[in-house]
Amino acid sequence: MENNNISILGAGLIGSLLGIYLKKRGLDVSIFEKRKDKRGQTTREEGRSINMALSDRGWKALEKVGLKNKVKDLAIPMYGRRIHDEHGHTTFIPYGKEGEAIYSISRGKFNEILIDEAEKLGVNLFFDHRCDEVNINKRQIKFSIPGWERKKISSSVIIGADGAYSSLRGSMQKQERFDFTQNYITHGYKELSIPPTADGEFAMDPNALHIWPRGKFMLIALPNPDKSFTCTLFLPFEGTKVCFEKIHDKKDVDSVFRTYFDDAYGMMPHLQEEYFQNPTSALITINCFPWVKNQCLLIGDASHAMVPFYGQGMNCGFEDCFVLDGLIDKFGTTSWDLIFEKFQKMRKPDTDAISQLALENFVEMRDAVSDPKFAIRKKIEARLHELYPKEWIPLYTMVTFSNIPYAEAYAQGKIQERIMDKVMADPLITHKWDKLDYEDIIDQVETARMV
Ligand SMILES: Cc1cc2nc3c(=O)[nH]c(=O)nc-3n(C[C@H](O)[C@H](O)[C@H](O)COP(=O)(O)OP(=O)(O)OC[C@H]3O[C@@H](n4cnc5c(N)ncnc54)[C@H](O)[C@@H]3O)c2cc1C
The missing domain is CATH 3.30.70 (Alpha-Beta Plaits)
Structure with a gap:
């Protein structure tokens, strides 16, 4: 069992879902959380969003551990953006095809469900345990516990799901050859x-x-x-x-x-x-690498905190859990170093891509959506997707309603953006958008892909 004693730092959304995944494999899992156990209390989380948007990647990760239906009961579908102008007029722009929605969910209640589920499965939960430091070479964790001396434990695997200001990442930063940047907008x-x-x-x-x-x-x-x-x-x-x-x-x-x-x-x-x-x-973007040292791994915001403008931070962290679980399926639970190496190699290009898209989407949300041409652009893209479902998938759909790797979505999205910029440059586009030569637009995608 030595190799299967796993300590997760942080009982946030990602740490608790990961605990569920790992416990379901019969592993010995403990989660250490610096906060008090606030389940059942309706307290406002300091400085954190109260509700958030859950989309397909998140649902897929929840479904794999049988939680989709339980969570769906708490979530409200949002089928599109409703844009309010300064005079109080509103315009509705759908997010995707009919029936496609992102879901508003309360962070606190959602986190409670995940922690309850982890506890029910037998994950050992330790609240009021703030990780101060991790000795990565010895895989020892030092905690501060209110009213106690400091506590020290050893673990065969340590996973830092302790958010944007991760303590495990702090310890990794003290080692050589660890790249790290943080940028506030x-x-x-x-x-x-x-x-x-x-x-x-x-x-x-x-x-x-x-x-x-x-x-x-x-x-x-x-x-x-x-x-x-x-x-x-x-x-x-x-x-x-x-x-x-x-x-x-x-x-x-x-x-x-x-x-x-x-x-x-x-x-x-x-x-x-x-x-x-x-x-x-x-609002911060965190970029770091490697995420792995000596059977210690960073996951979720600890490895890739991003600004919230694509509504993907949590969804991406849930996808981390899904991908990691797939690698455990493939390599078993005795090769943690191999699994973690594969994980970071696979995930880093994708998390870089979604972090960048999240920054770019801020401009779209606060500015572009108010341009009447934005609605036309979305209509043209929706028509292209309807006519050529495989050849043209709008970027928002690839990110939000599919599991296409974020890096692939990013690259394809850039090709489509260039083509759409040309289409939209026509001064008469508002009048003739539904009479465009859609086949020609698709041909341009094919050509751009070959270049
Ligand atoms: C305004 C805003 C809106 C957002 N909206 C969305 C959205 O709509 N959709 C979406 O997908 N994402 C959204 N996000 C992003 C999302 O909140 C994060 O990506 C997600 O919370 C990351 O989860 P996590 O578990 O990795 O980190 P966190 O949620 O930060 O959880 C980390 C946990 O670790 C604990 N911890 C921290 N330090 C220690 C320590 N030293 N020892 C022990 N425990 C520790 C913390 O108390 C916390 O419980 C939004 C973010 C913001 C800021």
Whole structure:
């Protein structure tokens, strides 16, 4: 059994799902989490999103361990983006084909389900255990436990699922030949809410992700099962006309919301209190390599934290678990070094690609979606996909509604982007988009692929 004693750092979404995967193989799995066991309490997670979008890659990973139906009961389908202009008019742009949706789910409740499931299967759970350091050569972990001396344990395998500020990664960084970068973007975010109406209904269409794109900044809203919406305001920290630094008091909040988000403003009775109570948080991209040293592995945000604009951070982390499990199937549970090596080699190009796409999608969300031509562009791509389902798959569909490796989606998406830029450059495109020579567009893809 020596080789099968596994310690996972972090009982977040990825650590708990990975615990389930590994326990299902009969392995001896322990998860160490720095937070208290907050199951059953409705506390606000500091600086973290309250709800998030779950899509196909995530569902696939949940399905493999039999959790899809349980989770689906908690999730609200969002079939497209509903764009709000400054006058309160809205436009709906579908995400994919009819019936294709991303799903809004509460982070806290979802995490609880995964932890409960891990516990039920027999994973050893240790809350209030903050990993301070990992001795990678000896595979020893040092923990701080409130009211105790420090605790030290040994483990044959250590997996860091402890998020963007991973302690295992910190220990790896002290070793030679470890590459690491972290980049904060110029924007931060703050969470706000739209409560249910007086008669207990959703204040807006619950089956859409609402976006108020305003060029350099934006507001978004995702539905919750209690008929409220969680809104996220993304603003530059400083240096522009509308930025966090320039909002000092309730009057400033009112002024920004009345000017740019007036229809949302009318649905946000607690705006001022929430604005000053809720934290303003930063957004980071983490890039590092290798993810593996001496049977210690980084996974999820610990190895590839990304900005949230493609709604893929968690989905990608779940796909990590799925891929790792596939490699365990192939190589068995005695060759951890081999499995981890294969894993990082396979995953790194994909996680690099989705991190980059997430950065690029910020511009699309906050700016491009408000251009009337954006809706036309999406319609042309949808038509191409309908006519040539294999030859043209819109990038959003490849990322969100398929399991095509992210790196492949990225490369194919760039080819399609160049072709679509040319198509959209026609000044009459708004009038003639449905009469285009679609076959010719597909021929251009074929040619570009051969170059
Ligand atoms: C605003 C925002 C919106 C997002 N929206 C989406 C979305 O719509 N869809 C999507 O797919 N992704 C989304 N993401 C990304 C998603 O939140 C992350 O990718 C996901 O939470 C990563 O999970 P994780 O388990 O790797 O890390 P985390 O969720 O960070 O979990 C890490 C866990 O480790 C614990 N921990 C940390 N340090 C230690 C330590 N030293 N010792 C022990 N335990 C420790 C933490 O307490 C935590 O429980 C969003 C992110 C943000 C910021």
